Amino acid sequence: METIKVAKIHQKFSSEKIDDISGVISKEFLKDEIRKTIKPSMKIAITAGSRGITNIALILKEIGIQVKKLGAEPFIVPAMGSHGGATAEGQVDVLHSLGITEEFCEMKIRSSMDVIQLGTTKDGVPVYQDKLTHTTADGVIIAGRIKLHTDFHGAHESGIVKMAAIGHGNHKQAQTIHTHGVYGLRDMMPEVGKVVLEKANVLFGVGIVENAYDQTAVIETIPKQNIVEREKELLKLSSSLMPKLPVDELDILFVDEIGKDYSGTGMDTNIIGRLRILGEDDSNLKPTIKYVIAGDLSDASHGNALGIGLADVTTKRLFQKIDFITMNENVITSSFLDRAKIPIVLDNDKKALKTALRGTWGVSTNQVRFMRIPNTLNLEEIIVSETIFNEVKDMEHITVIEELKPLAFNQNDDLSPFRF
DSSP, X not given: OOOOEEEEEEEOOOOOOOSOHHHHHHHHTTOHHHHTTOOTTOEEEEEEOSSOXXXXXXXXXXXXXXXXXXXXXXXXXXOOTTTGGGSHHHHHHHHHHTTOOHHHHTSEEOOOOOEXXXXXXXXXXXXXXXXXXXHHOSEEEEEXXXXXXXXXXXXXXXXXXXXXXXXXXXXXXXXHHHTTHHHIIIIIHHHHHHHHHHHSOEEEEEEEEEOTTSOEEEEXXXXXXXXXXXXXXXXXXXXXXOOOOSOSEEEEEEEXXXXXXXXXXXXXXXXXXXXXXXXXXXXXXXXXXXXXXXXEEOGGGTTOOTTGGGOSEEEHHHHTTOOHHHHHHHHHHHTOGGGGOOXXXXXXXXXXXXXXXXXXXXXXXXXXXXXXXXXXXXXXXXXEEHHHHHHHTTSTTEEEEEEEEEOOBOTTSOBOOOOO
16 A cells, blocks of 8 residues: 555644633522522432533532532432443443542432333323432432534434433433434424423533533533523534534545544544434535544443444454444434444454545545544544645644654554544
């Protein structure tokens, strides 16, 4: 294989962030409409999802501290639909992998997959709530990150409403909604969430927004009656802060790691411009990429390689880490089966790249539009081929870290890990 020349560049995004997590949460709990929802001796459930949210363990701990200051007794409940193998124990394991432990958060974790039915939406969709929470908690605080979803776009995507609908409804609610595909998520999910907010013992929400550097930019307590409307505004803010690739046309994108800690779909579809959902049109999405290579699977994914089907080529290294029981449970629940399809498996990174280059049909090595990223969450430092480098090097938000040099492989013909 002819050598590709590459350079490492740095992208500058909006860097507004919260440095004092404790101070911000303490201030948010001074709001009268928040404080008055918590009475002494109340048992308060605080939801914890499966996403790799920066500072999430600390945020939950600080919420618990504020609840205790008001004389109530907080505990954590997993709210992650079918994740963790759709078992109570598996969901606790997911929380532990995110640093959410009883020791650190200074609260009990109580997990169950049982649900009770609260009612139905106006269209007759059954609405469920975690039974343990319903029967043992006097109130629920729904905490979640608000950001663009990887399967659909609408007024409500990932956030508190979705956490109330799918996360807090456990495996049963996740199955009910995902059975209807994109329609279930885009149209049914918000209506289910509204019923939960109306009929369940929800006290208020805690919305989290991150900047492009995966840093906490906003933490806001939201009165229950304001969640639906306020989340729309925070979603727009989140969208404006998201990172993106510096160009919209690529021949090959090499993603060092996919994983649930980077995106619910392993690779963020908003970054790679692919949905791979039956019946959904990807043709107008950006960027346009001929071939995506998935190099490895993050340890935090615990073998769940959902999103591997978004790639065209992968490595034996990644393939051997797949826990098919966990991945299949997740993808079957979502109903987006293409996302777990296994692409071409090659022995190493060099062979994977050579295979993708073979498929570019006449594009020479020195003209190939190649980019390498560590994952789809961290895009500040990326590696680009010579053609792209010449296009972006003078852009205002671009800084050159390493000038052009041959793309290097180690003795096993794998790429060296990203160094920041």
